[in-house]
Structures are given as structure tokens and as C-alpha cells.
Amino acid sequence: MQMPDTTREDRPLLDVKGLKKFFPVRGALGTTVQEVKAVNDVSFTLRRGETFGMVGESGCGKSTLGRTILRLTEPTEGEARYEGQDVFEMDEAQLKRMRQDMQMVFQDPFSSLNPRKRIGAILEEPLVIHGIGTPAERTSKVLDILTRVGLQAEHYYRFPHEFSGGQRQRIGIARALMVNPKLIVCDEPVSALDVSIQSQIINLLKQLQAEFGLTYLFIAHDISIVRYISDRIGVMYLGRMVEQAETDAMFAAPKHPYTQALLSSVPITQPGARKERIVLKGEIPSPLDPPAGCVFHTRCPMATDVCKQKTPQSKEVAAGHHVACHLY
Amino acid sequence: MQAKPVLEVKNLRTSFRTERGKVTAVDGVSFSLGKGEVLGVVGESGCGKSATAQSILRLFDETYTTHEGEVWFEGQDLLSLPAAAMHSVRGNHISMIFQDPLSSLNPVYTIGNQIAEAILIHKNVSRREANARVLELLKLTGIPAPEKRMGEYPHELSGGMRQRVMIAMALACESKVLIADEPTTALDVTIQAQIMALMEDLNEKLDMGIILITHDLGVVAEVCSRVVVMYLGQVVEEADVVSLFARPLHPYTQGLMKSIAQMDCDRSQPLHVIEGTVPSLHSVPAGCRFAPRCPFADDLCRTRMPELEQHGDSQKVRCWHAETILREGNADA
Numbered sequence A: 001m002q003m004p005d006t007t008r009e010d011r012p013l014l015d016v017k018g019l020k021k022f023f024p025v026r027g028a029l030g031t032t033v034q035e036v037k038a039v040n041d042v043s044f045t046l047r048r049g050e051t052f053g054m055v056g057e058s059g060c061g062k063s064t065l066g067r068t069i070l071r072l073t074e075p076t077e078g079e080a081r082y083e084g085q086d087v088f089e090m091d092e093a094q095l096k097r098m099r100q101d102m103q104m105v106f107q108d109p110f111s112s113l114n115p116r117k118r119i120g121a122i123l124e125e126p127l128v129i130h131g132i133g134t135p136a137e138r139t140s141k142v143l144d145i146l147t148r149v150g151l152q153a154e155h156y157y158r159f160p161h162e163f164s165g166g167q168r169q170r171i172g173i174a175r176a177l178m179v180n181p182k183l184i185v186c187d188e189p190v191s192a193l194d195v196s197i198q199s200q201i202i203n204l205l206k207q208l209q210a211e212f213g214l215t216y217l218f219i220a221h222d223i224s225i226v227r228y229i230s231d232r233i234g235v236m237y238l239g240r241m242v243e244q245a246e247t248d249a250m251f252a253a254p255k256h257p258y259t260q261a262l263l264s265s266v267p268i269t270q271p272g273a274r275k276e277r278i279v280l281k282g283e284i285p286s287p288l289d290p291p292a293g294c295v296f297h298t299r300c301p302m303a304t305d306v307c308k309q310k311t312p313q314s315k316e317v318a319a320g321h322h323v324a325c326h327l328y
Numbered sequence B: 001m002q003a004k005p006v007l008e009v010k011n012l013r014t015s016f017r018t019e020r021g022k023v024t025a026v027d028g029v030s031f032s033l034g035k036g037e038v039l040g041v042v043g044e045s046g047c048g049k050s051a052t053a054q055s056i057l058r059l060f061d062e063t064y065t066t067h068e069g070e071v072w073f074e075g076q077d078l079l080s081l082p083a084a085a086m087h088s089v090r091g092n093h094i095s096m097i098f099q100d101p102l103s104s105l106n107p108v109y110t111i112g113n114q115i116a117e118a119i120l121i122h123k124n125v126s127r128r129e130a131n132a133r134v135l136e137l138l139k140l141t142g143i144p145a146p147e148k149r150m151g152e153y154p155h156e157l158s159g160g161m162r163q164r165v166m167i168a169m170a171l172a173c174e175s176k177v178l179i180a181d182e183p184t185t186a187l188d189v190t191i192q193a194q195i196m197a198l199m200e201d202l203n204e205k206l207d208m209g210i211i212l213i214t215h216d217l218g219v220v221a222e223v224c225s226r227v228v229v230m231y232l233g234q235v236v237e238e239a240d241v242v243s244l245f246a247r248p249l250h251p252y253t254q255g256l257m258k259s260i261a262q263m264d265c266d267r268s269q270p271l272h273v274i275e276g277t278v279p280s281l282h283s284v285p286a287g288c289r290f291a292p293r294c295p296f297a298d299d300l301c302r303t304r305m306p307e308l309e310q311h312g313d314s315q316k317v318r319c320w321h322a323e324t325i326l327r328e329g330n331a332d333a
Helices: A062-069 A092-101 A119-129 A135-148 A153-157 A165-177 A195-212 A223-229 A247-252 A257-264 A305-309 B049-056 B083-087 B111-122 B127-140 B146-150 B159-171 B189-206 B217-223 B241-246 B251-259 B299-303 B322-328
Strands: A014-026 A032-046 A051-055 A077-082 A102-105 A183-187 A215-219 A232-237 A240-246 A314-318 A321-324 B005-018 B021-034 B038-042 B065-073 B094-097 B177-181 B209-214 B226-231 B234-240 B309-311 B315-317
Touching: A014 A062, A032 A062, A032 A240, A051 A062, A051 A223, A062 A183, A062 A215, A092 A102, A102 A165, A119 A135, A119 A153, A119 A165, A135 A153, A135 A165, A165 A195, A195 A223, A195 B251, A215 A223, A232 A247, A232 A257, A240 A247, A240 A257, A257 B189, B005 B049, B005 B209, B021 B038, B021 B049, B021 B065, B021 B209, B021 B226, B021 B234, B038 B049, B038 B189, B038 B217, B049 B065, B049 B177, B049 B209, B094 B159, B111 B127, B111 B146, B111 B159, B127 B146, B127 B159, B159 B189, B189 B209, B189 B217, B209 B217, B217 B241, B226 B241, B226 B251, B234 B241, B234 B251, B309 B322
Parallel strands: A051 A215, A051 A232, A102 A183, A183 A215, B038 B209, B038 B226, B094 B177, B177 B209
Antiparallel strands: A014 A032, A014 A077, A232 A240, A240 A321, A314 A321, B005 B021, B005 B065, B226 B234, B234 B315, B309 B315
16 A cells, blocks of 8 residues: 555556457448447556556446456557566566466356366466466465465365355455566455455555555446555546546545536435535446547536537646536 | 234244255244334245245245245235145245346336236236236336337336336235335445335335344334344344344344445444354254353353343334343343
8 A cells, every 4th residue: 555655666566558348239241330448548557556446327338448458358449568568569478477466356256267167276277277386386376375375274275155145255355466577457356245245355455565566457437445445546438548546636636527517426324414415317328339529428417518529638627636527 | 003904924934855855944033013114024035034925926846845823914824725726825925026127027028018907807807907007006106107118028128217117016906915026135235225215105105014134233223113023033122213223232243234345334443243153054063053252151041042022112022031141231242
């Protein structure tokens, strides 16, 4: 979390520029008739040792963004420089090496673990794939990581169904840690868990970050959790990054009308002390046919004529605070 | 302030026969719902909140389920009604909406047809009158272009719209009670805000009693007037919403409130953690069910089960140490 600045080199760990990911929709003859613009011209950087929170509602493209950066799906356009090297240009061998450094933790701990394998085998697999260590070394590494994520050595021979949701998410985290990664993309890691278990996992993620100097890209829709864990936050809407800022700056003064509405709709746990909710009209338009101009103009309470015609460019309105909106 | 109850649940026990023996999902739950009141039922997965709701409407397969206790509604005990008589209660006097509106709607019938069905079953009206009522309901629940939507199928609507359709269906027969089981959990926050505003609005306009089942304490704080907190099949605390948030008495309620990342919490401090996990219903702890995870637990807690007792005017709590906790505040705060 709050690591002293001296441990960070100036160069960002990951630098994403103009990333686009369009999914083709094919017609009867196999021709592309339309495109789903899941991620459209997104740029951001990940600094060493920080947590960058990516928020937005379903279909905003935040998960596609995470998957594209790891090249689990090929990008349409743009670049993602990891340690100065473009991930999208890497060949097979380079990509395999890169994947040791970049790991992922998934939302659903039930479907992301092979039910027929013992925990030991699940955790050793990444080491086998990357050809790390002897069998004895692999086993001792697994035992070490198990205790670090709050599980016990005796869990080595168990199967995934013997664990609760929270424990399975610990296994998912352990698997990501096996290859000593630098960056972990956490895609909704606590959304499937109960509140009392969520806090256990969030604390674990923070503790591991301090221990191993990890950088997180933390993708979630739960705004209060993202606020808690992130140093900086990016807000996505319909494939676009509409705002990014330091967490405190974002919450103190959200600039984009969408961010303002989003933050105001989070229910707060103080009865009677309700702030005014900005209730947005209508629904998120289909990403198949996003509105022209600013993608948010159809629901924006401040929209003017220019919003319907011109796509707003991202502007730095305060140090480190970027907004894509014609109001600024 | 408690208005005259429209629904009263007394000592409800719901057990299922399973391969691994009998499981009691709801164990001695009692509460009442006032007219026009919004009652929150909170708890984590497996606490029995949904099972309680489904028991009220007797939705479980009764070959595998036994209900004990009483559920009083309009002078009759729903649990002792013959199965056929329950048909006129469900969807007519008491309606229910679920978390996932897509799986609660029939994919092969239009929205208009499905809402009209509820009206035609329970009311003696013509098709034309039913359709007029459908249109009125769709307007009431804020569905844009209702004439067009009536002829559409569930897959053509978004999640928020589907939940509005479910609410319209629940309102079709002017039910006195609406049971909403996690109605906004599957929805995005901005859509959740819309649906919550709609439910509050309808509660005011139609004076309908609402039982809102949720795991989200923020939602509870914003819309409920009274709250029941459940843990492992039992009610552990009941209070009006202001007292509950100002002064939670049960260690579980306290833990739950402290463990959520609140919008104004200190980000440099670790989140509060309730140690351990919820035990399985197959191996319910002896004594107080929360004892294995409770920071206050002593031998008494581990051997004898506390009763739900009144504390102050508006609060009930199931804890041996409630008096001490009340006097000393949170032990670790």
C-alpha cells in the first residue's frame, strides 16, 4: 500500500496506451457486421507496488481490459509496455516468461479450481509449466505459500470441494503467488464472498502486497472496497475510461458526472443521514451501438449539444486527476 | 413505533430431510411486520434468511420439508392451511420477488402475458381489463414505453427492467405484503439506486408491508425501518434501524458492521475480521451458535443457548453478555 517512494523506480511497471478491444459480431456469411467495442482507447499506467482500482458497472469493459493486458485475449489496437517491452508484440517464449511476472486471481473460486485435482497438484502446476525447481522444491514452495495465505500444510492433499468459498479464494491467490509474480490482476476477487469473508481476503491481499512488493490491478464493481484497497482509481463506462485519480482526490471531488452519480448511489450505513442520491435515468446503452460523441451523454444530467457530437478527450484537471468530459 | 402487524411469524422452524440427515435451516424464528413497514432481514449465506421467506409462502417441496410454528396473516395460520388454500394467498395477498429476475420469468411468454396471468388467476376480470391493468402497472413501476414493452419477451429487457417487471407482477393483485429476496443484489449500483427509490415510493403510495432480505447493510440503512439479524438459522438481534446502527448489541452484528469497508473508513487500518467461517448446518455448535467465532465467548456461551431477550424499548438480542456489552461498549473499540 503506502510504500515509501524510494522503493519505486520512476518508470511505471506497466504502461497501457490507446488500448482497444473490439469483438466482431459475425453475420450469416461470416462477415463482420458489427463490433462490440468492449474497450475503446484506454490509457493508464501501473506504478510499482501500487494498487490501481478499476471500477465500473457490468459491461463497461473492465474485465476485458484485465484479460487483454495479460493477452488472454488479443487486443485490436494499442500497446501495453511491461518493463518497457510491449506485451502485444511478444513472441511465445517471451510471453511465457512475462506470464511468470503477471498472474491473475478470478472472481469465482468455485469454477477456477479443477475439482479433480488435489490442492498440492493445483498449486504445483504453475511451477511445472514454467519448469521451476525439483519436485521436492516445488512441494516445499507449496507448503510455504499455503501457510502465507492462511491455510495449513495438511490442506495439501485435499480437494477443492472440501473448502469454503473464502478458503478457495485463498487457494486462488496462492496459485497466483507460486511463480513469484510482480503484477496480479484481481478480477472481482471478493464479489462472490460473504461480507465477513470479504474483509479476511482483502486484508490478506494487502498483507501479501507488503510482503512481496506486489502491484495489483484490482477490478471490482464494489466501490467501497475499491476505495479501501486502491491507491489510484480508474472509472470505466461503456469501454471508455472516463476518469482517473488518486483515491482520496477522486472521493473528495469526483469530476465526471458519471463518477458523481456512481459514488452517490453507493448505499451508506448511516440510517437517516442519507446524502442525496443522483439517480441516473435509463440504462447503460448497448456496447454494440454506443452513443456518438460522449458515450455517457444519453444519461448525463449536464449533457449539452457538443456532448452528442464530439468524443471528449482526457484532460488533466489537477495533478494526476484525468477526466474525459466536455465540462472541463 | 409498531403499527398493527399484518404478518406475524411465531417460532418458525423449517427442517429439510437430506441424505446426510435432518437439517434445520430456520430454527425458532419470530418477528412481525407492521402495515406499511419495511422490515430488513440481514445475514450471510446460509443464515436462513431466504429459507424463512420461502417458508412463509410455503414454497418448499413439502415431501422433504417440515414446518413448525405459526405464520399469522389476516387471522389465519398459513402453515396449517390446506395446500390448495395457499394458492389464493401466494401472489394475491403476499407476493415475492427474487434476486435473479431472469430465472423467475418465463422466457416463452411476453411480459404483458405473464403479468396478466397473475391478475386473471386471482381476480374475476376480463382479458381486456387485465391488459389495461398491466399497462397501468408497467407505468407505475417506471418502465419506459410500456405499450411496446408489454409485447416483449424477458430476454429483450435489461436486468433492471426485468426486476421492474417482477415488481409490477408483485403489485398486480394489490398484495398487502411483498417479500423481496435480495432484489438488487444482481444489479449494478446505479440501477440498484433506481429500484430502491421505486420500492420506497411504492411503499409510501400503496402502504404495502415489505420484507427486504439482503446481505447489504447499506441497503438496510437506507430503506428499512426495522431490522432482524440472522445467524445460522436464528434471529440474533432485532431492532429499529437507528438503534441497530448506533448501538449494535450482538457481537455478530457488531462484527458485521465493522468488517464492511465503509465509505469513510481509514484506509491505512486493516479491516475488522470475524474469525473463522459460518459452521455447517450439519454440525451446529452447542450453546450459542456464534460462540466459536465470538470474542466474548466463555464457558456459559459454549454450553447453554441464550434466548432472544428484550433490551431497552426497541431492541432484542440473543446473547448472554448483552448487558456487559451494553455497559462497556465494544470490547475492542
